[in-house]
Amino acid sequence: xxxxxxxxxxxxxxxxxxxxxxxxxxxxxxxxxxxxxxxxxxxxxxxxxxxxxxxxxxxxxxxxxxxxxxxxxxxxxxxxxxxxxxxxxxxxxxxxxxxxxxxxxxxxxxxxxxxxxxxxxxxxxxxxxxxxxxxxxxxxxxxxxxxxxxxxxxxxxxxxxxxxxxxxxxxxxxxxxxxxxxxxxxxxxxxxxxxxxxxxxxxxxxxxxxxxxxxxxxx
Amino acid sequence: xxxxxxxxxxxxxxxxxxxxxxxxxxxxxxxxxxxxxxxxxxxxxxxxxxxxxxxxxxxxxxxxxxxxxxxxxxxxxxxxxx
Numbered sequence: 001x002x003x004x005x006x007x008x009x010x011x012x013x014x015x016x017x018x019x020x021x022x023x024x025x026x027x028x029x030x031x032x033x034x035x036x037x038x039x040x041x042x043x044x045x046x047x048x049x050x051x052x053x054x055x056x057x058x059x060x061x062x063x064x065x066x067x068x069x070x071x072x073x074x075x076x077x078x079x080x081x082x083x084x085x086x087x088x089x090x091x092x093x094x095x096x097x098x099x100x101x102x103x104x105x106x107x108x109x110x111x112x113x114x115x116x117x118x119x120x121x122x123x124x125x126x127x128x129x130x131x132x133x134x135x136x137x138x139x140x141x142x143x144x145x146x147x148x149x150x151x152x153x154x155x156x157x158x159x160x161x162x163x164x165x166x167x168x169x170x171x172x173x174x175x176x177x178x179x180x181x182x183x184x185x186x187x188x189x190x191x192x193x194x195x196x197x198x199x200x201x202x203x204x205x206x207x208x209x210x211x212x213x214x215x216x217x218x219x
Numbered sequence: 220x221x222x223x224x225x226x227x228x229x230x231x232x233x234x235x236x237x238x239x240x241x242x243x244x245x246x247x248x249x250x251x252x253x254x255x256x257x258x259x260x261x262x263x264x265x266x267x268x269x270x271x272x273x274x275x276x277x278x279x280x281x282x283x284x285x286x287x288x289x290x291x292x293x294x295x296x297x298x299x300x301x
Binding site for chain 1: 220221222224225226228229230232233235236238240253254255256257262263266267269270273274276277280
């Protein structure tokens with residue numbers, strides 16, 4: 001094979017790999033694109049630009065998000081923060097036109113929907129004790145998927161695993177999230193296997209575990 | 220609000236989807252300081268860099284071929300004048 005044809009073959013291989021990698025994340029990319037566009041709108045609104053038309057288009061494009069389709073816990077949190085920033089900019093602008101009022105009411109509706117969608121995710125989990133052994137295999141697989149998504153969200157912009165662990169433990173304590181608790185335990189065990197001192201984190205894990213247990217008893 | 224690194228990573232993925240590899244590389248470079256320990260990020264950004272390097276090398280090879288062609292053409296014209 002000549003040098004030129006070897007290069008051509010390598011180019012095709014690399015391009016095909018990237019295409020497949022992106023195709024595998026297509027739905028995720030749509031979500032990220034939507035969040036990124038909303039973030040651009042929020043930045044424009046903070047610069048005093050008129051965003052009524054662009055935010056209206058965004059609401060129309062992302063209508064299915066109100067059902068929580070394809071959104072992760074981290075996405076709902078991001079959406080809520082960005083929507084709050086837009087709402088605050090609109091309030092500061094003092095725009096009292098009918099269009100601005102309509103956008104404000106739509107912002108409130110989205111904010112409420114994103115909160116209820118995140119609650120829906122928690123309610124979907126059934127008690128493990130009632131499941132058959134085949135279901136437990138399936139449920140554990142789904143749990144691993146959720147933990148991977150949670151880790152993916154939490155590890156972005158973090159420089160060390162300890163920061164991810166800190167974030168995860170805080171979520172377990174404040175949101176009483178069992179997934180965050182399990183992810184924290186997983187990371188602690190991994191760190192312990194790699195000779196880190198995990199004593200303080202184990203204490204926080206036990207505190208979070210007590211809070212999650214208490215929450216489940218009251219549920 | 221998203222931080223600039225998150226936005227850059229998102230834009231890099233969208234550029235990859237559009238097969239705009241130079242733009243993807245720029246966005247990956249801007250996101251790199253915050254994602255240097257993220258395996259998926261490293262895999263995608265380094266594959267993009269390698270692809271761009273291969274494309275550059277191929278372009279160089281093609282332009283070498285063109286220089287040879289340019290040298291042949293004036294020779295042919297001179298011959299016609301004689």
